[in-house]
Amino acid sequence: xxxxxxxxxxxxxxxxxxxxxxxxxxxxxxxxxxxxxxxxxxxxxxxxxxxxxxxxxxxxxxxxxxxxxxxxxxxxxxxxxxxxxxxxxxxxxxxxxxxxxxxxxxxxxxxxxxxxxxxxxxxxxxxxxxxxxxxxxxxxxxxxxxxxxxxxxx
Amino acid sequence: xxxxxxxxxxxxxxxxxxxxxxxxxxxxxxxxxxxxxxxxxxxxxxxxxxxxxxxxxxxxxxxxxxxxxxxxxxxxxxxxxxxxxxxxxxxxxxxxxxxxxxxxxxxxxxxxxxxxxxxxxxxxxxxxxxxxxxxxxxxxxxxxxxxxxxxxxx
Numbered sequence: 237x238x239x240x241x242x243x244x245x246x247x248x249x250x251x252x253x254x255x256x257x258x259x260x261x262x263x264x265x266x267x268x269x270x271x272x273x274x275x276x277x278x279x280x281x282x283x284x285x286x287x288x289x290x291x292x293x294x295x296x297x298x299x300x301x302x303x304x305x306x307x308x309x310x311x312x313x314x315x316x317x318x319x320x321x322x323x324x325x326x327x328x329x330x331x332x333x334x335x336x337x338x339x340x341x342x343x344x345x346x347x348x349x350x351x352x353x354x355x356x357x358x359x360x361x362x363x364x365x366x367x368x369x370x371x372x373x374x375x376x377x378x379x380x381x382x383x384x385x386x387x388x389x390x
Numbered sequence: 391x392x393x394x395x396x397x398x399x400x401x402x403x404x405x406x407x408x409x410x411x412x413x414x415x416x417x418x419x420x421x422x423x424x425x426x427x428x429x430x431x432x433x434x435x436x437x438x439x440x441x442x443x444x445x446x447x448x449x450x451x452x453x454x455x456x457x458x459x460x461x462x463x464x465x466x467x468x469x470x471x472x473x474x475x476x477x478x479x480x481x482x483x484x485x486x487x488x489x490x491x492x493x494x495x496x497x498x499x500x501x502x503x504x505x506x507x508x509x510x511x512x513x514x515x516x517x518x519x520x521x522x523x524x525x526x527x528x529x530x531x532x533x534x535x536x537x538x539x540x541x542x543x544x
Contacts, residue, residue, distance in 0.1 A: 276459035278466060279475045292477055292538065300478060301459045305430035308455050312432060321433045323446055324454060326484030326532075378480075384446065 245319035247388040248360040251350050259314025259343040262306055264298055266337035272302040297334035303341070303377045304329065307368045310343045316364075320386045327363075327381035333374055340371040348380065352387070360385050399473035401542040402514040405504050413468025413497040416460055418452055420491035426456040451488035457495070457531045458483065461522045464497045470518075474540045481517075481535035487528055494525040502534065506541070514539050 266285070273282030277299035280287035288296045311322055335341065345366040352360040362385045368377040420439070427436030431453035434441035442450045465476055489495065499520040506514040516539045522531040 272459075276463045278463075281475065292474065299459075299462070300480075301455065301462050305426075305453075305455045305459065308453070309430045309432075320446065321435065324485070326454075326482070328480070328482050330480030331478070 245317040246385070247319050248350065248352060248362070248385040249388050251347050251362055251385055253347050253350060255347040257315040257345045259310035259316075259345075261340050261342035262310060264302075264306070264335050264337060264339045264341060266296060269296060269298045269302060269335075269337055272305070273299050276301060293334055296337055298336070298339075300329075300331045300377070303331065303335045303368060304379070306341060307343055307366060307377055307379065310341070310368075311345065311366060314343065314345070316345060318383065318385060319388075320384070323384045324381040325361075325384070327379055330378050331376065332378070333370070333376050335370065335376050339376070341368055341376065343368050350385070358387055360387065399471040400539070401473050402504065402506065402516070402539040403542050405501050405516055405539060407501050407504060409501045411469040411499045413464035413470075413499075415494050415496035416464060418456075418460070418489050418491060418493045418495060420450060423450060423452045423456060423489075423491055426459070427453050430455060447488050450491055452490070452493075454483075454485045454531070457485065457489045457522060458533070460495060461497055461520060461531055461533065464495070464522075465499065465520060468497065468499070470499060472537065472539060473542075474538070477538045478535040479515075479538070481533055484532050485530065486532070487524070487530050489524065489530050493530070495522055495530065497522050504539070512541055514541065 270283050281291035281293045282299050285296045343366050345364050348363040348365050350362050362383045365380045367375050370376050424437050435445035435447045436453050439450045499518050502517040502519050504516050516537045519534045521529050524530050
């Protein structure tokens with residue numbers, strides 16, 4: 237194991253259940269939605285406005301993985317700032333509503349648990365629930381991610 | 391609700407627990423790893439080989455969201471081919487190992503459950519577990535996704 241890349245930022249000791257962190261926002265343009273989808277999720281309802289009308293979505297929608305990737309960017313640029321970076325081992329993900337062209341996405345993260353590791357004294361695990369909202373304050377994604385948090389060096 | 395965009399492909403009636411579907415493979419180049427990360431996950435260990443050496447990863451690693459996006463592409467291009475497309479409402483995700491530059495990723499999906507909807511007679515839900523392997527047959531991602539499956543039109 238190597239030491240955290242960044243010594244700035246929050247350590248395990250700085251995190252507590254119920255803390256909330258915000259991030260900036262990003263506008264999801266139709267071009268970006270289609271560009272992402274052409275590379276990673278080239279289904280008609282993600283790449284073609286006309287074809288999308290006849291789909292479940294009834295119009296162009298972003299790939300859920302695009303919403304997830306943009307959420308990650310908002311998390312990196314937001315208030316959270318974990319020492320050593322935001323490194324997840326996994327989590328639970330849901331997309332209650334699609335992201336649409338023109339949507340303005342923002343995030344709100346809440347610390348759900350903080351657990352020191354028994355076997356690795358230098359670290360612990362934090363469950364962070366990040367909700368991604370559109371401009372109508374509707375949730376387009378909810379992610380409960382297990383993140384590594386480092387203990388403050390002695 | 392609109393009808394499925396594509397009438398080719400598998401319906402709920404064609405899916406059964408234990409079915410396995412494969413996909414092609416894709417090589418994860420360092421340039422693509424850094425390009426994805428610069429846009430969505432610009433942390434040192436995803437964008438800079440030198441800085442990555444001092445991180446948890448000990449070298450350049452792909453963003454987990456990049457592994458997820460590439461997995462989606464393999465799923466779309468693979469054997470699964472659901473009528474109406476691959477549309478997920480969420481799921482559970484884990485990244486047991488990082489994806490490294492030069493890794494050759496492939497997927498294997500297994501149907502874990504098939505559940506007709508009680509309230510919507512035209513559809514149901516399928517839980518599909520997709521494992522993403524590297525060229526050493528190590529699992530770099532496991533995703534259990536809840537997907538919509540349409541019933542075959544009468």
